[in-house]
Amino acid sequence: MTAEPSTRVMTVTPEALAEAVGCLRAGGLVAFPTETVYGLGADATNAKAIARLYDAKGRPAFNPLIAHIQDAAAARGLGILDPLASRLAELFWPGPLTLVVPRQPDCRVAELATAGLATIALRVPAHTVARDLLAAFGRPIVAPSANRSGHVSPTTGQHVLADLRGRIDLVLDGGRSPVGLESTIVACIGEPALLRPGGLPRADIERVLGHSLADSPIEPADEAPLAPGQLPSHYAPRTPLRLNAQTVRAGEALLAFGEPSVSSSDRAVSVLNLSPGADMVEAAANLFSYLRTLDALGASGIAVMPIPQIGLGEAINDRLQRAAAPRPR
Numbered sequence: 635m636t637a638e639p640s641t642r643v644m645t646v647t648p649e650a651l652a653e654a655v656g657c658l659r660a661g662g663l664v665a666f667p668t669e670t671v672y673g674l675g676a677d678a679t680n681a682k683a684i685a686r687l688y689d690a691k692g693r694p695a696f697n698p699l700i701a702h703i704q705d706a707a708a709a710r711g712l713g714i715l716d717p718l719a720s721r722l723a724e725l726f727w728p729g730p731l732t733l734v735v736p737r738q739p740d741c742r743v744a745e746l747a748t749a750g751l752a753t754i755a756l757r758v759p760a761h762t763v764a765r766d767l768l769a770a771f772g773r774p775i776v777a778p779s780a781n782r783s784g785h786v787s788p789t790t791g792q793h794v795l796a797d798l799r800g801r802i803d804l805v806l807d808g809g810r811s812p813v814g815l816e817s818t819i820v821a822c823i824g825e826p827a828l829l830r831p832g833g834l835p836r837a838d839i840e841r842v843l844g845h846s847l848a849d850s851p852i853e854p855a856d857e858a859p860l861a862p863g864q865l866p867s868h869y870a871p872r873t874p875l876r877l878n879a880q881t882v883r884a885g886e887a888l889l890a891f892g893e894p895s896v897s898s899s900d901r902a903v904s905v906l907n908l909s910p911g912a913d914m915v916e917a918a919a920n921l922f923s924y925l926r927t928l929d930a931l932g933a934s935g936i937a938v939m940p941i942p943q944i945g946l947g948e949a950i951n952d953r954l955q956r957a958a959a960p961r962p963r
């Protein structure tokens with residue numbers, strides 16, 4: 635188990651930014667101001683850092699995260715912007731608008747950050763500190779609002795500390811977030827849809843579209859677990875999943891956890907262990923990529939060993955249950 639970090643607070647100086655970059659490079663968690671609310675940042679390409687982030691927030695499920703980038707060009711490296719998404723990006727970035735678009739096939743954001751979805755949420759923040767941090771780090775930063783799960787979004791460094799002291803490495807204190815409301819989220823996958831009202835008024839977007847924006851709310855409350863089917867292209871392996879497996883059946887692959895206690899595991903077509911040492915953060919970091927690897931084998935099924943409901947175990951089991959649920963084709 636990882637030791638709790640002691641949280642440092644720094645006002646924004648070039649030294650503080652350098653410190654934040656070093657921390658992100660090392661897989662740490664840095665809260666920073668954006669114009670909407672404070673975000674809890676992690677290296678978007680580092681699955682382990684992202685697992686720590688979910689752990690720090692105490693999220694009950696792996697809600698997908700927004701990838702923050704410097705500009706539309708960087709956004710295009712991660713997601714596919716259709717002409718309408720490009721137009722919105724051109725008009726409203728940098729600013730309080732998040733676009734949900736299809737993931738690029740070679741998108742380098744960890745699958746854990748997008749919760750295994752085929753889509754990705756992208757935002758170019760306007761706040762100077764956020765922009766300076768992105769420029770200095772040179773990679774996408776995933777950042778949910780920097781609050782504990784179920785709490786309201788923080789708009790000052792003090793709010794962040796009240797929720798996350800001792801759970802994250804660093805808070806860059808840049809004063810109050812001027813917008814004070816999360817970004818507006820618009821899905822640009824076919825017909826555009828408003829997923830979350832926020833800092834950019836709907837009317838501003840509708841003026842560009844020339845018609846009203848369809849509603850497709852993703853969240854009654856910020857941290858409400860996403861119901862299967864609420865999101866486009868919910869990730870599911872093609873190979874059937876068998877959860878809480880006590881034994882491996884002929885033709886199955888095995889997704890193990892901790893000490894391999896499953897009988898006939900030598901029979902498995904292939905074995906991947908989420909965390910031999912039963913570390914939940916490590917297991918979460920490996921979850922989506924291991925599922926994908928085992929799914930590609932063409933095995934008759936994937937037997938999944940029981941995973942305790944401890945820490946991130948709850949979120950891991952939530953995703954596994956969704957992946958195992960029968961779905962319409």
Ligand code: TXA
Nearest residue numbers: 670672673697698699734753754755777778779816817
């Ligand atoms: O203003 C903001 O957007 C702040 C600042 C820090 O940028 N961030 C923020 O993140 O509010 P968060 O994680 O608290 O809320 C992001 C919402 C979540 O409800 C998540 O489910 C949704 O965006 N989301 C992320 N990726 C998605 C996707 N691919 N499809 C649908 N919804 C997505």
Ligand code: MG
Nearest residue numbers: 778779787856
């Ligand atoms: Mg939030």
